[in-house]
Amino acid sequence: MKKEYDFSNGVRGKFYNKDAKFNIPVYLDPEVEAFFSKLAKKQNTNLNHMINTLLFKDKELIELANS
Template sequence: MKDEYDFSTATRGKFFRKGARLVPPVHLEPEVLTYLSDLAETQGTSLNDLVNTLLKGDIERLDAEK
Protein backbone atom coordinates (compact mmCIF):
# COMPACT_ATOMS: atom_id res chain seq x y z
CA MET A 1 0.00 0.00 0.00
CA LYS A 2 1.29 3.43 -0.88
CA ASP A 3 2.11 5.97 1.82
CA GLU A 4 0.07 8.59 -0.03
CA TYR A 5 -2.65 8.54 -2.68
CA ASP A 6 -3.54 11.38 -5.05
CA PHE A 7 -7.28 12.10 -4.93
CA SER A 8 -7.02 15.45 -6.73
CA THR A 9 -8.84 14.10 -9.81
CA ALA A 10 -11.36 11.98 -7.91
CA THR A 11 -15.11 12.50 -8.22
CA ARG A 12 -17.04 12.68 -4.95
CA GLY A 13 -20.10 10.43 -4.87
CA LYS A 14 -19.35 8.79 -8.21
CA PHE A 15 -20.94 5.49 -7.19
CA PHE A 16 -23.56 6.84 -4.76
CA ARG A 17 -27.13 6.03 -5.74
CA LYS A 18 -29.84 7.66 -3.64
CA GLY A 19 -32.45 5.16 -2.56
CA ALA A 20 -30.34 2.14 -3.48
CA ARG A 21 -31.11 -0.85 -1.27
CA LEU A 22 -28.52 -3.23 0.02
CA VAL A 23 -29.58 -6.84 -0.39
CA PRO A 24 -27.67 -8.76 2.26
CA PRO A 25 -26.61 -12.31 1.45
CA VAL A 26 -28.37 -15.07 3.34
CA HIS A 27 -26.29 -18.09 4.29
CA LEU A 28 -28.12 -21.36 4.82
CA GLU A 29 -26.77 -24.38 6.62
CA PRO A 30 -25.74 -27.07 4.12
CA GLU A 31 -28.52 -29.47 5.19
CA VAL A 32 -31.16 -26.75 4.88
CA LEU A 33 -29.83 -25.67 1.48
CA THR A 34 -29.87 -29.25 0.19
CA TYR A 35 -33.40 -29.86 1.44
CA LEU A 36 -34.79 -26.63 0.01
CA SER A 37 -32.94 -27.02 -3.30
CA ASP A 38 -34.38 -30.51 -3.74
CA LEU A 39 -37.86 -29.28 -2.81
CA ALA A 40 -37.63 -26.37 -5.25
CA GLU A 41 -36.56 -28.69 -8.04
CA THR A 42 -39.41 -31.09 -7.24
CA GLN A 43 -41.90 -28.22 -7.36
CA GLY A 44 -40.40 -26.81 -10.55
CA THR A 45 -39.59 -23.44 -9.01
CA SER A 46 -36.43 -21.54 -8.16
CA LEU A 47 -34.80 -21.70 -4.74
CA ASN A 48 -35.36 -17.94 -4.35
CA ASP A 49 -39.07 -18.20 -5.05
CA LEU A 50 -39.47 -21.16 -2.69
CA VAL A 51 -37.63 -19.47 0.18
CA ASN A 52 -39.58 -16.22 -0.30
CA THR A 53 -42.88 -18.13 -0.32
CA LEU A 54 -41.96 -19.97 2.87
CA LEU A 55 -40.83 -16.80 4.62
CA LYS A 56 -43.94 -14.87 3.57
CA GLY A 57 -46.07 -17.65 5.08
CA ASP A 58 -44.11 -17.43 8.31
CA ILE A 59 -44.52 -13.65 8.39
CA GLU A 60 -48.30 -13.99 7.91
CA ARG A 61 -48.48 -16.49 10.79
CA LEU A 62 -46.39 -14.24 13.05
CA ASP A 63 -48.56 -11.23 12.24
CA ALA A 64 -51.72 -13.25 12.92
CA GLU A 65 -50.40 -14.13 16.40
CA LYS A 66 -49.99 -10.47 17.36
Protein backbone atom coordinates (compact mmCIF):
# COMPACT_ATOMS: atom_id res chain seq x y z
CA MET A 1 0.00 0.00 0.00
CA LYS A 2 1.14 3.50 -0.68
CA LYS A 3 1.79 5.82 2.21
CA GLU A 4 -0.54 8.42 0.66
CA TYR A 5 -3.14 8.44 -2.10
CA ASP A 6 -4.17 11.42 -4.23
CA PHE A 7 -7.95 11.81 -4.39
CA SER A 8 -7.87 15.38 -5.73
CA ASN A 9 -9.32 14.25 -9.09
CA GLY A 10 -11.81 11.85 -7.53
CA VAL A 11 -15.54 12.15 -8.18
CA ARG A 12 -17.79 11.66 -5.17
CA GLY A 13 -20.66 9.24 -5.84
CA LYS A 14 -19.43 8.23 -9.29
CA PHE A 15 -20.63 4.65 -8.85
CA TYR A 16 -23.53 5.35 -6.47
CA ASN A 17 -26.89 3.96 -7.54
CA LYS A 18 -29.79 4.63 -5.17
CA ASP A 19 -31.81 1.83 -6.78
CA ALA A 20 -29.10 -0.80 -6.39
CA LYS A 21 -30.33 -4.07 -4.89
CA PHE A 22 -27.95 -6.30 -3.01
CA ASN A 23 -28.58 -9.96 -2.25
CA ILE A 24 -27.31 -11.17 1.07
CA PRO A 25 -25.30 -14.37 0.93
CA VAL A 26 -26.83 -17.28 2.83
CA TYR A 27 -24.48 -20.03 3.96
CA LEU A 28 -25.81 -23.51 4.67
CA ASP A 29 -24.20 -26.02 6.98
CA PRO A 30 -22.21 -28.49 4.88
CA GLU A 31 -24.46 -31.40 5.94
CA VAL A 32 -27.63 -29.49 4.99
CA GLU A 33 -26.14 -28.35 1.69
CA ALA A 34 -25.04 -31.87 0.78
CA PHE A 35 -28.49 -33.30 1.59
CA PHE A 36 -30.42 -30.73 -0.44
CA SER A 37 -27.91 -30.76 -3.31
CA LYS A 38 -28.38 -34.49 -3.66
CA LEU A 39 -32.17 -34.12 -3.45
CA ALA A 40 -32.19 -31.30 -6.01
CA LYS A 41 -30.13 -33.42 -8.38
CA LYS A 42 -32.61 -36.31 -8.02
CA GLN A 43 -35.52 -33.96 -8.74
CA ASN A 44 -33.67 -32.38 -11.68
CA THR A 45 -33.80 -28.86 -10.22
CA ASN A 46 -31.18 -26.52 -8.80
CA LEU A 47 -30.35 -26.00 -5.15
CA ASN A 48 -31.37 -22.35 -5.14
CA HIS A 49 -34.87 -23.13 -6.44
CA MET A 50 -35.33 -25.99 -3.97
CA ILE A 51 -34.30 -23.95 -0.92
CA ASN A 52 -36.47 -20.99 -1.98
CA THR A 53 -39.48 -23.29 -2.43
CA LEU A 54 -38.99 -24.75 1.04
CA LEU A 55 -38.60 -21.32 2.61
CA PHE A 56 -41.75 -20.03 0.88
CA LYS A 57 -43.70 -23.00 2.27
CA ASP A 58 -42.33 -22.32 5.76
CA LYS A 59 -43.28 -18.66 5.38
CA GLU A 60 -46.85 -19.63 4.48
CA LEU A 61 -47.05 -21.93 7.51
CA ILE A 62 -45.78 -19.19 9.82
CA GLU A 63 -48.26 -16.69 8.37
CA LEU A 64 -51.14 -19.18 8.84
CA ALA A 65 -50.09 -19.87 12.43
CA ASN A 66 -49.95 -16.14 13.23
CA SER A 67 -53.35 -15.31 11.77
